[in-house]
Amino acid sequence: MNKKIKNICCLGAGYVGGPTMAVIAFKCSHIIVNVVDTNQQRVDAWNANDLNKLPIFEPGLDKIIAETRNKNLFFSTKIEKNISNADIIFISVNTPTKTKGLGAGKASDLKWIELCARQVAKFAIGHTIVIEKSTLPVRTAEVIKQILNESQSKYSVDKEKKTFDILSNPEFLAEGSAIQDLLNPDRVLIGGDNKKAIDSLSEIYENWIVKEKILHTNLWSSELAKLTANAFLAQRISSINTISVLCEKTGANVKQVSKAIGLDHRIGNKFLDAGPGFGGSCFQKDLLNLVYLSESLGLNEVAEYWNQVIEINNWQRKRISKLIIEKLFGTVGGKKIGILGFSFKANTNDTRESSAIQISRDLLEEGAFLIIHDPKVNIKDIEYYLGPNQKRDMQIDSETKGYGCWSFTDNLEKIYQDSDALVVITEWSKYSQIKWDIASKNMRRPGWVFDTRGIINIDEVKKNGLKIWVVGNGEL
Numbered sequence: 001m002n003k004k005i006k007n008i009c010c011l012g013a014g015y016v017g018g019p020t021m022a023v024i025a026f027k028c029s030h031i032i033v034n035v036v037d038t039n040q041q042r043v044d045a046w047n048a049n050d051l052n053k054l055p056i057f058e059p060g061l062d063k064i065i066a067e068t069r070n071k072n073l074f075f076s077t078k079i080e081k082n083i084s085n086a087d088i089i090f091i092s093v094n095t096p097t098k099t100k101g102l103g104a105g106k107a108s109d110l111k112w113i114e115l116c117a118r119q120v121a122k123f124a125i126g127h128t129i130v131i132e133k134s135t136l137p138v139r140t141a142e143v144i145k146q147i148l149n150e151s152q153s154k155y156s157v158d159k160e161k162k163t164f165d166i167l168s169n170p171e172f173l174a175e176g177s178a179i180q181d182l183l184n185p186d187r188v189l190i191g192g193d194n195k196k197a198i199d200s201l202s203e204i205y206e207n208w209i210v211k212e213k214i215l216h217t218n219l220w221s222s223e224l225a226k227l228t229a230n231a232f233l234a235q236r237i238s239s240i241n242t243i244s245v246l247c248e249k250t251g252a253n254v255k256q257v258s259k260a261i262g263l264d265h266r267i268g269n270k271f272l273d274a275g276p277g278f279g280g281s282c283f284q285k286d287l288l289n290l291v292y293l294s295e296s297l298g299l300n301e302v303a304e305y306w307n308q309v310i311e312i313n314n315w316q317r318k319r320i321s322k323l324i325i326e327k328l329f330g331t332v333g334g335k336k337i338g339i340l341g342f343s344f345k346a347n348t349n350d351t352r353e354s355s356a357i358q359i360s361r362d363l364l365e366e367g368a369f370l371i372i373h374d375p376k377v378n379i380k381d382i383e384y385y386l387g388p389n390q391k392r393d394m395q396i397d398s399e400t401k402g403y404g405c406w407s408f409t410d411n412l413e414k415i416y417q418d419s420d421a422l423v424v425i426t427e428w429s430k431y432s433q434i435k436w437d438i439a440s441k442n443m444r445r446p447g448w449v450f451d452t453r454g455i456i457n458i459d460e461v462k463k464n465g466l467k468i469w470v471v472g473n474g475e476l
């Protein structure tokens with residue numbers, strides 16, 4: 001008989017841990033779900049009475065939290081106690097790219113994973129199933145196994161013997177549609193070698209997902225499949241972005257090209273939108289992981305192939321910044337530029353690896369005054385990437401030398417006043433509804449609109465006397 005799960009502990013209350021556990025709690029009212037985190041501020045935000053203050057914005061998340069929180073879903077910093085009580089532990093902590101030491105710039109930093117394994121080793125009681133939910137380099141389960149096995153001799157003396165099973169259960173949710181993805185996933189992937197443990201985990205998902213969608217593989221296939229899925233998705237974005245520039249140079253239109261190729265069922269129509277380059281915490285990190293793995297196995301051609309996907313992404317961002325500067329007569333010093341959107345995509349407040357960071361930095365470097373708008377992003381996150389929000393006078397001063405400055409507004413209309421250009425970086429739906437007559441009246445001439453997402457009504461912009469450049473379509 002496989003173990004019946006009554007109590008879950010999830011280590012890490014982030015973009016994955018929070019929504020994933022909320023949906024499990026929502027669909028499994030018979031299971032107690034404890035989400036724990038070392039970050040007290042984040043836990044407090046998950047427990048906020050005002051659901052607009054949750055640390056993560058995801059459409060539909062607030063309703064699920066309202067249904068489950070403090071019934072069978074709990075957020076706290078009580079890590080030790082909740083590890084001890086758990087039948088099953090999900091490790092959902094961050095695994096960013098290493099910034100120093102061996103593998104810096106490529107390998108994932110596994111220090112948080114290792115710490116979790118050590119905490120589980122110390123505080124787990126009896127038999128515990130440990131799940132890798134974080135995205136991890138292939139064969140990380142081996143490291144976790146070793147740490148847990150060592151603990152059997154160290155911590156089991158005079159007590160009930162501790163035993164562990166380790167499974168890989170990578171998360172495929174996409175930010176911005178996380179709740180829908182979790183409620184109705186394309187598949188759930190479980191990698192492992194112990195059938196009873198796999199069945200225990202499957203049973204949780206079977207509360208709302210049909211068995212046919214729950215895939216069982218070995219541990220290493222599961223770990224590699226997650227990296228591969230993200231690499232393929234990122235590759236499609238870089239591929240279409242290389243076509244976007246060909247379109248701009250030849251008079252083709254990338255939307256028409258995407259549509260024409262997407263109707264081929266072998267290609268499919270998803271992930272074919274040209275844009276300012278992919279962002280988010282995962283694509284680049286997981287590609288780098290694949291590059292590192294390939295290099296460490298001596299597969300340099302494979303490493304180079306995947307590395308090129310990242311190179312193209314960086315190039316797309318740089319070419320957009322350069323193009324904006326060129327169109328504004330080769331200088332943006334002292335010019336006011338509105339940045340529309342700072343999150344890496346619509347419907348999320350996540351700014352990690354957002355293309356807005358690089359494009360803003362490039363424009364600041366050239367002395368621009370940026371006024372940034374985003375409906376969900378916290379100003380502190382922008383500050384983290386662009387430096388302090390200097391309260392310098394934002395008046396137009398063409399003599400201004402040196403590094404530019406930025407300010408933030410959540411009032412879209414404020415962004416138009418005296419702007420030389422507006423740059424659409426995130427595809428928030430409100431940007432496609434901009435009233436161009438109002439924007440145009442308030443902007444300086446020649447007023448430019450740079451649409452890096454292809455969501456703006458071109459005719460309206462032109463009708464109101466502004467100039468427009470659209471990714472994959474060029475100056476129109």
Ligand SMILES: NC(=O)c1ccc[n+]([C@@H]2O[C@H](COP(=O)([O-])OP(=O)(O)OC[C@H]3O[C@@H](n4cnc5c(N)ncnc54)[C@H](O)[C@@H]3O)[C@@H](O)[C@H]2O)c1
Nearest residue numbers: 012013014015016037038039092093094095112134135171
């Ligand atoms: N964000 C996504 O869309 C996404 C999708 C699929 C997979 N993933 C993967 O999931 C993992 C988590 O990503 P995320 O975006 O949720 O990260 P995140 O940074 O939002 O959250 C991680 C959380 O773990 C906490 N933490 C760190 N060490 C801890 C410990 N020892 N005990 C308890 N909590 C601890 C941190 O304080 C943080 O709140 C990563 O490996 C990522 O690659 C992310």
